[in-house]
Amino acid sequence: MSETAIVEKATRFLSALRHCQVLGMQVHAGNAQGLTLCLPYSQQIVGNPETGVIHGGAITTLMDTTCGISTVCVLPEFEICPTLDLRIDYMHPAEPLKDVFGFAECYRVTENVIFTRGYAYQDDPQQPIAHVVGTFMRMGKNARAGAPVTRDIQGGGA
Amino acid sequence: MTALDLNQQVRDAHERNDYDGLIALIPYARLLGVECLRMGEDMVFRLPANKDLIGNPTLPAIHGGVIAGFMEQAGLLHLLMFMGIPHMPKIIDFSIDYLRAGHYRDTYAQCQVWRQGRRVANVAITAWQSRQSEPIATARAHFKVDKP
Numbered sequence: 486m487s488e489t490a491i492v493e494k495a496t497r498f499l500s501a502l503r504h505c506q507v508l509g510m511q512v513h514a515g516n517a518q519g520l521t522l523c524l525p526y527s528q529q530i531v532g533n534p535e536t537g538v539i540h541g542g543a544i545t546t547l548m549d550t551t552c553g554i555s556t557v558c559v560l561p562e563f564e565i566c567p568t569l570d571l572r573i574d575y576m577h578p579a580e581p582l583k584d585v586f587g588f589a590e591c592y593r594v595t596e597n598v599i600f601t602r603g604y605a606y607q608d609d610p611q612q613p614i615a616h617v618v619g620t621f622m623r624m625g626k627n628a629r630a631g632a633p634v635t636r637d638i639q640g641g642g643a
Numbered sequence: 644m645t646a647l648d649l650n651q652q653v654r655d656a657h658e659r660n661d662y663d664g665l666i667a668l669i670p671y672a673r674l675l676g677v678e679c680l681r682m683g684e685d686m687v688f689r690l691p692a693n694k695d696l697i698g699n700p701t702l703p704a705i706h707g708g709v710i711a712g713f714m715e716q717a718g719l720l721h722l723l724m725f726m727g728i729p730h731m732p733k734i735i736d737f738s739i740d741y742l743r744a745g746h747y748r749d750t751y752a753q754c755q756v757w758r759q760g761r762r763v764a765n766v767a768i769t770a771w772q773s774r775q776s777e778p779i780a781t782a783r784a785h786f787k788v789d790k791p
Contacts (some may be wrong), residue, residue, distance in 0.1 A: 502698050503694065503700065505706070529673075530674065531669075531670040534649065534669060535731075539671075540672075540716070542708070542711060543671060543712065545711040546712060549706070549708040565701075567741065568707045572736065572738040574735075575736060
């Protein structure tokens with residue numbers, strides 16, 4: 486799949502997720518190696534009003550979404566993949582007023598499960614604010630509950 | 644510098660035994676709509692159903708990240724309320740297992756502090772919707788609780 490196709494698919498996927506729209510999340514980059522989303526800084530996601538530091542929950546939402554959508558980088562067709570588990574380790578707090586980027590890659594794909602890992606960063610991907618691992622369940626491309634949104638994300642034809 | 648003294652607010656909340664004002668000061672808790680309900684000696688946290696929290700549009704289901712954020716906030720408030728920590732704990736790590744879909748309805752959470760040391764606390768958080776015995780997610784977190 487081309488880089489443009491991956492970014493387009495990820496963008497359609499993200500636009501279907503209401504809460505991610507509320508947070509203003511956007512696709513930053515994507516290719517076969519992984520996906521990067523952007524969580525813009527805003528007052529509504531602040532966890533500590535004294536320092537302006539973003540709440541861990543907003544970072545978790547960014548990373549759950551990034552890991553989940555990174556499955557489009559490796560799957561030939563869109564599949565609904567619910568999160569089985571997710572773990573976040575905080576290296577240091579996010580700096581206030583700066584956007585946060587989330588990168589994720591699928592490092593192992595089996596018949597039933599997809600293993601993803603990634604990190605959140607602000608200026609420098611080499612200095613992540615958090616490391617993440619997440620495991621996702623494959624429901625198959627014909628999973629009933631996912632049918633309408635699957636059509637939307639595939640672009641109507643599938 | 645901001646005029647807001649969060650640690651003072653935490654101490655005031657302890658004194659009044661009323662944490663609504665403290666929750667109202669945390670923008671992310673307001674965005675989610677986190678509430679706390681006192682049940683005798685226990686505290687149950689509530690996340691009222693809200694369209695803006697939906698992740699999966701087809702089920703529809705609450706975004707997994709929102710459930711995690713709600714549980715992290717519950718753990719943090721629980722530590723403040725029951726351990727008498729005079730300042731905001733800081734998250735060190737957070738791990739969540741999703742057990743069932745979090746449907747578009749009210750979600751509840753309850754916490755258990757398994758260990759509180761001088762510097763670090765270990766908190767387990769359980770979230771449910773219809774029945775407490777059928778959790779939609781379990782999580783555990785470490786918070787740094789010593790002086791910032």
